[in-house]
Amino acid sequence: MKARWGWLILPPLLFSTGLLVATQLLFVRISFFRDLRLGRMDDRFQLANYVAFFTDPFYLDSLRLTVEISALVAVLGLVVAYPVAYVLARMPPRWGTTLLALAVASSFITIVIKILGLVIIFGGDGPLNAALIRIGIVARPIGLYGSVGGVVVGLLLYTVSFMLLILFSVIQTIPRSLEQAAEIHGAARWRVFWRVILPLSLPGMVGGGLIVFNMAMGAFTSAALLGGGKVLTLPVVIQQTVLVETKYGMAGTLSAVVLLVVLLINLLSVLLVSRLQAARGA
């Protein structure tokens, strides 16, 4: 009866430490050195770049946009993936795992190809707009390319199979007899969901949400390709700072800020969930 959900928090933690900490340690170091022109750096250890970050609305807006988009992607991912994960988890096992494997396999297709597909579908003369105009929902083609909406859709596509995988494995561990027990003792379908299934899959939702949030915070390709240079999330700004402005110190600072924000949010979530678990005596 003792449900051990604690381990679900580990993947997002390892993900953030592995990918963000280890690979960016170098950038954390250079973030404390001021950029001179043409990629050369001052050799005095100082906080100039951080002062620049927290005083320049351009960077702060970018940070806020990145966090907002990532959170939105995490929430939308949950909403989109949850019903699918539930249906798959409650199917006869052979069907469920086969379909899940297909969904996960599709995540191995590079995001560049998927985005190409998205650009075609959402393009001004693409099938989506054609259909929307034909049934009269919109008069002019709506463009996702170059908009926040487009970036969100791209990030969703990039992360949704991870979300699906995590939710599936959590929902599968909820015994069906719990649903039946709730139902037989008077709960209608939505009450069964609300009082039993949802609370029991909460740790998985937090785990999945964190992984997707982390992925979105660091996602460059979707933001760059679908944003069309107009949606300036931090990964996009970092790329421009390195390649266009050759300000390595500033880029390091930006990376360090992403790292800090991600770690902070992950830690807070872990604390929250473990307090929840402790209260439950599990």
Next chain:
Amino acid sequence: MSSVTLAGVTGRYGDFTALDAIDLEIAEGEFLTLLGPSGCGKTTTLRLVAGFLEPSRGRVLFDDEDVTHRPPNRRQIGMVFQDYALFPHMTIADNVGFGLRERGVGKAAIRRRVDELLDLVRLPGVQQRYPAQLSGGQRQRVALARAVAHPPRVLLMDEPLGALDLKLREAMQTEIQRIQRTLAITTVYVTHDQTEAMNLSDRIAVMNQGRIEQLATARELYLKPRTRFVADFVGKINFLPVTVDGYAGPDAHAVGLGTAFRVADGAGRPRGPCLLAVRPEQLRLSPAGTPADGCNALDGRIVDVRYSGNLVRCEVEVAGGTPVIVETGPDDPLATAGTAIRLAWAYDRCTLLDDD
């Protein structure tokens, strides 16, 4: 509390017929047990009563109300699951009060009723604990309290003691019986353990391969099994191959193993081969050559003796090499291996069954 009627109910999983046109009537307040080997359709029967499965044919009635197509949450059923199915994220109080809350009972009333129920199952003071903090037997009691919280029309229990060890199982049997009698709830109980079934039930339905083989009291099942399957499943029994060759009033005459037998009330059985069934404890050991006055007799030799405390189980080899099991008292002087003996039993302590 209601009576329950299954009328010609067929239960299918895809093409597979798990229950074949079952007829079953459970009286108001009755404790009825479905007994049978794994896979015979016991759980399926409960699922049909609960509404988790819709019959592909037939009707389910509570009293005179047709509930065949009513969803489980509106059938007013209480159920104890084999794995208890307590909600791990809720306190014991919330678990027990679940059905009350879903039916809109007020907070204060729920609290009072939960206290009352935990007293009933003799588990006071655990309100604020979580299922993970209780032992198996305690969870079982909580599951029972939850099932009867909002007095159900029918209480269903699917092998509720299956996960407990023997001592606890016996103690819980007593508890279940006490609570069922206190509340006088119509109960359908499922088990594959015949002792449990006999201890608890008013009546027992012995099931085999999606059918009910016999529905009767424990006593009747034991003494008058109607099929070989029932005779074999409920208690131990010996089968002797015989042929019915005549009648004497209500009794039947049969021959087999070089001996003539008489079976009380066997006149309904047609002439021809069948099985004579007799329980091990109905057989008496007597010295070889003892005259068989007024009862059946069969000569043999004891080949094996096993003591099991309150009784001795002897394996007797009779004509034709058939092994016959005899249970006798631990002080029986004849119960030693190698002894030539005569087995004796009363005419009315055996039955004739189809050899199917």
